[in-house]
Amino acid sequence: MKSRLAETLRSLATRVLGAERLRAVSRTLSPVTDRVADRRDRFREWRRHRPVAGGVVMILGAVVIGYMPTVIALQRVTLSGGRASFGMLCAVLVGVSGIGAVTRPVRSTLFGVAGSVCSLLSLVGTLGGFLVGTMLGVVGGSLCVAWTDEEQRDRTEDGLPTDEVAQ
16 A cells, blocks of 8 residues: 555656656655654654553643643632642642653553552542543553563563463
8 A cells, every 4th residue: 555655656746747857856855754764763762662652641631630720720710628729739740640651661650550549639629620631641540550661571472471481
């Protein structure tokens, strides 16, 4: 599918630009496409060793959780007991947990548990972003807890920990 599309685009460009001009444009753009491909490959390698999905979902949950206290503060509605500030604190902690899970993959389990707990605590503050933020935070935390590095997974044949394989 990809090669057919590339072939079709190449033939269309040849008709529009002409063969000589297309070669000249290709030579001009070659260093740019090489740099883009190199950066994409480096990003893939970086991402392969981190719980990016769990961290991003937790950050989205933090945004949703933090939305409600922000709206309440902007409308100057006062909740008793400082619930809006508690909800904002929970949102910040869930966001920091998501960022921490991505930047420190060794501690992804700790950050996943902390993010899930803070997401659940946000229910007390401001309904956890109408429950959507809580669900995103808990799912992101679960993804971070369940994440294992690819190299660690590849060490065993069946995906079992090495002590279970030995038995």
